[in-house]
Amino acid sequence: MYELIVIGGGPAGLAAACKAWEEGLRHILVLERDQELGGILNQCIHNGFGLQRFKEELTGPEYAGRFIGMLQKTGVEVRLDTMALQIVPGQDGAPHQVHAVNGKNGYQVLETRAVVLAMGCRERTRGAISIPGERPAGIFTAGAAQRYLNIEGYMVGRRVIILGSGDIGLIMARRMTLEGAKVLACVELLPYSSGLTRNIVQCLNDYDIPLYLSHTITDIRGHNRVEQVTVSEVGPDRRPIPGTEMVFDCDTVLLSVGLLPENELTRGAGIDIDPRTSGAKVYENMETAVPGIFACGNVLHVHDLVDYVSAESERAGAAAAAYVKTGREEAALRTIALQNGEGITYTVPQQIRLEARPRPAEVFFRVNRVTGAAALVAEDAAGREVARFRRGHLAPGEMEHIVLPAAALQDAASPLTIRMEEVSQ
Amino acid sequence: MKELVCIVCPRGCRLTVDEENGYTVTGNSCPRGAEYGRTELQHPTRVLTTTVRVEGGVHRRLPVKTSRAIPKGLLMAAMEEAAGVSVTAPVKAGQVVLPDLLGTGADLIATRDLPALP
Numbered sequence: 001m002y003e004l005i006v007i008g009g010g011p012a013g014l015a016a017a018c019k020a021w022e023e024g025l026r027h028i029l030v031l032e033r034d035q036e037l038g039g040i041l042n043q044c045i046h047n048g049f050g051l052q053r054f055k056e057e058l059t060g061p062e063y064a065g066r067f068i069g070m071l072q073k074t075g076v077e078v079r080l081d082t083m084a085l086q087i088v089p090g091q092d093g094a095p096h097q098v099h100a101v102n103g104k105n106g107y108q109v110l111e112t113r114a115v116v117l118a119m120g121c122r123e124r125t126r127g128a129i130s131i132p133g134e135r136p137a138g139i140f141t142a143g144a145a146q147r148y149l150n151i152e153g154y155m156v157g158r159r160v161i162i163l164g165s166g167d168i169g170l171i172m173a174r175r176m177t178l179e180g181a182k183v184l185a186c187v188e189l190l191p192y193s194s195g196l197t198r199n200i201v202q203c204l205n206d207y208d209i210p211l212y213l214s215h216t217i218t219d220i221r222g223h224n225r226v227e228q229v230t231v232s233e234v235g236p237d238r239r240p241i242p243g244t245e246m247v248f249d250c251d252t253v254l255l256s257v258g259l260l261p262e263n264e265l266t267r268g269a270g271i272d273i274d275p276r277t278s279g280a281k282v283y284e285n286m287e288t289a290v291p292g293i294f295a296c297g298n299v300l301h302v303h304d305l306v307d308y309v310s311a312e313s314e315r316a317g318a319a320a321a322a323y324v325k326t327g328r329e330e331a332a333l334r335t336i337a338l339q340n341g342e343g344i345t346y347t348v349p350q351q352i353r354l355e356a357r358p359r360p361a362e363v364f365f366r367v368n369r370v371t372g373a374a375a376l377v378a379e380d381a382a383g384r385e386v387a388r389f390r391r392g393h394l395a396p397g398e399m400e401h402i403v404l405p406a407a408a409l410q411d412a413a414s415p416l417t418i419r420m421e422e423v424s425q
Numbered sequence: 426m427k428e429l430v431c432i433v434c435p436r437g438c439r440l441t442v443d444e445e446n447g448y449t450v451t452g453n454s455c456p457r458g459a460e461y462g463r464t465e466l467q468h469p470t471r472v473l474t475t476t477v478r479v480e481g482g483v484h485r486r487l488p489v490k491t492s493r494a495i496p497k498g499l500l501m502a503a504m505e506e507a508a509g510v511s512v513t514a515p516v517k518a519g520q521v522v523l524p525d526l527l528g529t530g531a532d533l534i535a536t537r538d539l540p541a542l543p
Contacts, residue, residue: 036483042537045474045476045488045490045536047472047474047490051434051435057472059474060488062537064537065537065538149476150488151484152484153478178475178501178504179475179504180504196435197430197437198431198433200430201430201432202432202471206497
């Protein structure tokens, strides 16, 4: 029997496994469906990773390499090319079961005290956003194109339109340009980009690629391969405005239209999903509603920086180790539920358990619009402000983070609402 | 006065650079932002990341980067140089695959270990 099984060997799984080892667990297994560890970082060959974590600018493979190196110094067992199929939670403190399959060991039922869910996310596809038009070849999610180009070595097209201004789309605009393609436009439905400002600058502006905000693709034409794409402006209701059509001759469309946490296993285990994040509901220590099952990284909520994934996953790994070593944690004195108020789209965690020893609690969330100076306010059920944090600039593309002081939590009445207040200058 | 967005880190500080007074930078949150503001307006540089061909490895492409930033105007020429490079697996992260790229003094180096096919 294992003490801990980590599902997924990407940045979240690697950090959780390393931390659990450091905290004293000695029977840890990582299940990874790819042929190597590192997850999506292996295809993110650009730099900009690790500035928070390692205080230097690393490429995706280098960042993954740091954690793979750390893991190899431990006795953590890794099974590659292995697909986890099902998690059966143990009842009343019985071990959890993880069903998995691979070519070498066949179908296996593995028992473990704790599980860390670290399966990451998937890209939304053309089907998910219902783009009208014909269905020729040449339409890829940006991440699929990134894998073809950076790992498999195939150039996916020569004249490219990118729909969505998420970071992967912006990074691929630069990458395709450097490889000799002509990127005609990056088209964004919203009036602002969901990508990091630095990526607008260094991926679009550096290469004179136009960004059309409040625009979308309204038609795709092509017999076998994409031949033409129509782009229209949208109004405040996000519906296309007739007469604003622009037609581009191109052979490729890349979609960077959002990511969805991959929670089939989570749902199958009967764990509650938060519709706001599409990830499990968790407590402050990343534990789900099922004791001993934890979640972290992009399977929990979509992050924009891997550095934060690592930090969150280390909390999950440490909490899993504490769970295994001490059994159920000391009973919570009481639980405070968190709610998203004005201007806030979700919170992680969704609940904070208060224990005898007061501890501060970190809360992560996103805002729903771009603002200048603003305050992030935590207000309890009695309408009392328990904490206030000032920010110079807020944007939905940048995950926000506050630390609620232990003292403020002790007296707060549940639920606690996090809201945004714009400060007029 | 020129306004630009710093690309050194994800924070994206909005910088103002005074070209007429020794390229003084304001709006930065760290010394690296000031350095970026100064170089960006005088001789902009970028770290190039791309891939090169690899023979006998578990993948067909090896990710590489320049060991330091190179002049922005040389990026496309550097891509052509990289297109001519082919290495043989196994490769170690940090291994130089092309020294002194275009006379810039920067090397093109591997950014991951790439094992040979078993």
